[in-house]
Amino acid sequence: MGDNVIVLEGVSKVYSQGKIDVKAVNNLSLEIERGEFAVLCGPSGSGKTTVLNMIGGLDIPTSGRIILEWKELSTLSGTELAKIRRDRIGFVFQAYNLVPVLTAFENAEFVLALQNVPKDERREKVMAILEEVGLKGLEDRRPDELSGGQQQRVAIARAIVSEPAIILADEPTANVDSVTAESLITLMEELNKEKGITFLFSTHDQRVISRGRRIIRLRDGALDLE
Amino acid sequence: MLILMAWRNIWRNKRRSLITSFSVALGVFLAVTFTASGDYGYTNIINTSAAMGYGHVTIEPKGYNNAPSLDKVIPKADLIRSRVIDADGVVSASVKISGQAMFATASRSIGGAFLAVYPDQEGAAENIFIRSIIEGELFDGPDGIGVVIGQKMAEKLDLKIGKKLIYTMTDINGEIVGQIARVTGIYKTGVDDVDSSMVILPIDRVRKTLGYEEGDATMISIFSDDSRRSLSIRDSLRDSIDGSSLDILTWQETQADIAGMITVDRTMNYLSQLLFGVLIAAGILNTMLMSVLEQKREFGVMLAVGLPPWRLFLLVVVESLIIGVIGLILGIIITTPWYIYMSRTGIDLGGLMEEGTDVGGVLLDTVMKFRLYKESAIAILAGVFSLTILAGLYPAYKAGRIPPVESIKEI
Structure with missing residues (x-):
């Protein structure tokens, strides 16, 4: 298994839509090594987000195995999965998904607070991370007082502050303008290079794809091209 | 952080949270109004009833309560009283003889009841007839010829202060015996049946008339500063007094009709409060469900980043609890002036009630006042907290079961 953070073995995901079964992911096998800056891409409906959700323990495969740092996710209880998500996985969502009643500082602090x-x-860690993502001085602002790009930076700070094994970023640049998108990609690239944080993106944004050091193309839920 | 989040979540929709909190405050107001008027009213009825002769606890000859008769006697009642008076919770005790008698003047006669008392053992607080004297006064000694009668009896027998009255009764041997008395006082309780039938007599004179030994009586009335202590006083007296020939009874046993009425009224009172409580809880439930629905997406995110579902459950319960606490504080602010006014001044309902309205011979106070016992206040607090927590449980359960992957997708 080498230094793989994630291993997918024959993973399939079937959704029932009424009487019709839709195969979102079809027998996908994949390995993500520590320190990678990998991009899952493909057209809409190709299964990118489903793969990311299953890796993040938010969704369960219909068949196959997902192994995160030697732990097979399907064998874990809900509480264990919550703990894995808290300690080993960082999420960056398309729509920022910050907690609106918390300040930038508190949002970034959230996972650390859960870890007691x-x-x-x-305070020390969060202040350092916020400075790193370019939000120094904005710690006390609530999400509605921040721009889209700033909110996504908070989301990135929240994802990396607990030093997880992997950051799963689902369309992280979809809701921001091109300049902001560039700066966000650069930021994540730097974090990957400087801190060795593993990133796995799901995107169809060419700017992200072009910066990815490993491109994994999906089509109809299966590996199309790598 | 959980409490901070819960607090901030509440103020995301200020108007809704305040309306819900005010509904809790209204619940506190109603609960205090219902409970405090009940606590005052019931206490008043119990104390008035006790002051009509029996006290809060009564020592009687065995079987006297079910079949009262003048041949059933407590021997050496004075001695027993001297032991009872020092018991824990007892503020006073008085020895009495009670029974039936005929009361007559030269031209008219009327059937009634009498209470033979020691004047020095009877205070206005423990004897409603004495505190209701409107003319004249209580007789001086226990062996005099004085008598206190009700206003209605005075009217019926055409008696005035200083006039003579003859009473006849059946003595311990079953013989008809009589005495001449002179009216020293006239009372008015306001209950016609009582005012036309009950006569207060000096106890030693009655003892001699009935053929009782010195110190004999038919009851010892025991008074406490708190009627709720009746049961504990009764139990401690049962332990300390040789009760083989005596019954030691609480007011609930000697005044079963009043106790029954209070139980029914109190139950109705609690049921009304429960209904209000359910309505208020429904309001909180609605608010919390709306809140959970609005926060579904961020709850999903929090679950996704590792918040255990039980902590999300707790977050919603804490939100509900905070609304309850705010409601409670508002309720206390609203209710305190009302309570102070009602406990000091009250509202005179005399215009709405017929004069002399009574329950089991006990005159109802026309002034509605408040008195809230400590345990009632604690019950209201516990009720508010329980209802707010209960109302938050279902929304909290729903929040804990939000599937993160679906809620994150919702924009």
Whole structure:
């Protein structure tokens, strides 16, 4: 298995839509190594988000195995999965998905608080991360007081602050303008290079795809081209 | 962070949260109004009833309560009283003889009842007839010829202060015996049946008339500063007094009709409060369900980043609880001036009630006042907290079961 963070073995996902079964992912096998900056791409409905959700333990495969750092996700209970998501996976969503009642600082702090990290340590880490993602001075602002790009930076800060094994980023540039998108990609690229954080993107944004060091193309839920 | 989030979540929709909190406050207001008027009213009835002769706890000859008779006697009742008076919770005790008698003047006669008392053992607080004297006064000693009669009896027998009255009764041997008395006082309780039939007599004179030994009586009335202690006083007296020939009874046992009426009224009172509570809980439930629905997406995100479902459950319960606490504080603010006014001044309902309205011979107070016992206040607090938590449980359960992957997709 080498230094794989994620291994997918023959993973399929079938959704029932009324009487029709829709195969969102079809017998997909894939390995993501530690430190990769990989991009899952493909047309709409190709199964990118479903793959990301299954890797993140948010969705369960119909068949096949997903192994995250030697742990097969399908064998874990709901509580264990929540713990894995909290400690080993960082999420960056398309629509930022920040908690609106929390400030930028508190949003970034959220996962550390769940991990019961002492307050002083939390403060130190979060302030450092916010500075790193370019949000110094904006810690006390709530999401509705931040631009889309700034909100996504908070989401990135929240994802990386607990030093997870992998960041799963689902269309992270879809809701921002091109300049912001570029800066976000650059930021994640730097985090990958400097901190060795593994990134797996799901996108059809050419700017992201062009920056990816590994491109995994999906079509109809199966591996199309790599 | 959970409490901070819950607090901020509540103020995301200020108007809705405030309306819900005010409904809780209204619930507190109604609960205090219902409970405090009940606590005052019931206490008043119980104390008035006790002051009509029996006290909060009564020591009687065995079987006297079911079949009262003057040949059933407590021997050496004075001695027993001297032991009872020091018991925990007892503020006063008085020895009495009660029974039936005929009361007559030269031209008219009337059937009634009497209470023979020691004047020095009877205070206005423990004897409604004494505190209701409107003319004259209580007789001086226990062996005099004085008598206190009700206003209605005075009218019927055409009696005035200083006039003579003859009473006849059946003595311990079953013989008809009589005495001449002189009216020293006239009382008016407001209950016609009582005012036309009950006569207060000096106890030693009655003892001699009935052929009782010195110290004999038919009851010892025991008074507490709190009628709720009756049961504990009764139990402790049962332990300390040789009760083989005596019955020691609480007011609930000697005044079963009043106790039954209070139980029924109190139950109706609680049922009304429960209904209000359910309505208020439905309001909180609605608010919390709306809140959960509105926060579905962020709840999904929180679950996705590792928040265990039980903590999300807790978050919603805490939100519900905070609304309850705000409602409680508002309720206390709204209710306090009302409670102070009602406990000091009250509202005179005399215009709405017929004069002399009574329950089991006990005159109802026309002034509605408040008195809230500590345990009632605690029950209201516990009720509000329980209802707010209960109302939050279902929305909290729904929140904990939100599938993150679906809620994140919803924009």
